[in-house]
Amino acid sequence: MTPFPGATADRSDADYVLVGAPLDRSTSFQPGARFGPGRVRRLARGFEDYDTRTDARFTDLAVHDAGDESPWADAEEYLDLLTGRLRDVGADDAVPLLVGGEHTVTVAGVRAVEPDSFVCLDAHLDLREELGGDPLSHSTVTRHALEVADRAVILGARAGSEAEYERAAGGDVAVVPPEAVPDWTPDFDGSVYLSVDIDAADPSVAPGTGTPEPFGLSSRAMRDVVRDVAPHCDGFDCVEVNDRDDGQAAVLGAKLLREFVFAHADGS
Template identity: 75%
Template sequence: MLPGATADREDAAYVVVGAPLDVSTSFQPGTRFGPDRVRQFARTFEDYDHRTDESFSALGVHDAGDVHAWDDTAEYLDYLRGTVTDVVWDDAVPLLVGGEHTVSVAGVRAVEPDVFVALDAHLDLREEYDGNPLSHSTVTRHALDTAEEAYVVGARSGSEAEWERAREADVTVVEPDEVGSWSPSFDGEVYLSVDVDAADPAFAPGTGTPEPGGLSSRAMRRLVRDIAPAASAFDIVEVNDRDDGQAAVLGAKLLREFVFAHADSA
């Protein structure tokens, strides 16, 4: 259980759902261990947050455990979508913990946001990757089947075709050098997805496709805090077991920062 996620399911304002999918990772696998790693490395945090004068355990967070993953990605995403939809129907905010980034597709389909915001090193706008249309490299494209627009914040990698697609009106790319001066502002309901590889590998080496030149953990914390009030769902994805916990502790911290900031804005 995520430390502090002590609320009963029926009383919860936020529901953690683990999604340990690890099928399409193209370099370093291990995202199946992501949900457990995030829970494990959250144990170090104080319950109290001085910025909001709140305790995490008092904010109505429930940990629903993991939705066991299997190899049929399309089938798994349909099932996971149903689980997240149940959270939405109960008027709670889903907190999805991956697993590879593909699990965000299920979250977006359940929430049906107006805007998809991804903190991500990669554009994820491919039609397919290695013949697979349901890959971690296709997430933003799939999100645009539901959302009206997408923001990819921290992006620094993509194919020529992806960068061309990103120039269309429904996609905004905020590159790492622009993040410090960017002020998030959105029209409509937001789904916030955090791929931990948005961070520079110096901060989070335990991820499937690390990409140098990324964001600092402090910059990611600021972004999550700023976007949380506009968001109705959150996920943290692409944490694996290939480091000493740096990626997991960052992921756990950002999840908590989202909850504190979101609850403070209510």
């Protein structure tokens, strides 16, 4: 495996630890999320090391790439193992950077970090109790996150079932539609976990994803959210990149991961 470009720190010295999670078991439309971690790493090779906004070099920010946690048939056992691995990252005072894989892997990230708030860029509400009899479907992630976090903020959502929208009307969920995202201001009390489902982007920006939804976010709007939320975060993931495009989704995912690290390290 070729590590994420610039992730050159030793594990013992790392402030950020990247773990790939190529789970691809419940995708309900376009499969291929198993290729996401590899594509994100590969398509990041064209980026400059230096970030002018924060006056920092990615290679100086102590990022370590710990490779992939390969999945197997039992999803709950896989999530348990992945949770333990990410919890170990936090125990070493480092921030876990999880790269999927389908959105289900986010459940492990949230369980490991145990945040007060779950913030997600996503085209979908993901508040189902199950899909096709599967309680660990990619469409159940926000519901599972709310078993740990006190509240969820879903940015860019534009699709969901009637039951999901009824659940979202509860006081512990805030849904910000795409047109309102540029004016959204973070307001957090306590720790935060940020999940980027690449399908929050409009398919014209990132077509390589499992369930594309038109009328989505621009890459700049997603960047601004990541920059604003990152300083509050104890964990991050980017998920649902697949191999169904010419690299647009992976490029965006890789860039947003770097933006998270730059903004988190800078504190602004």
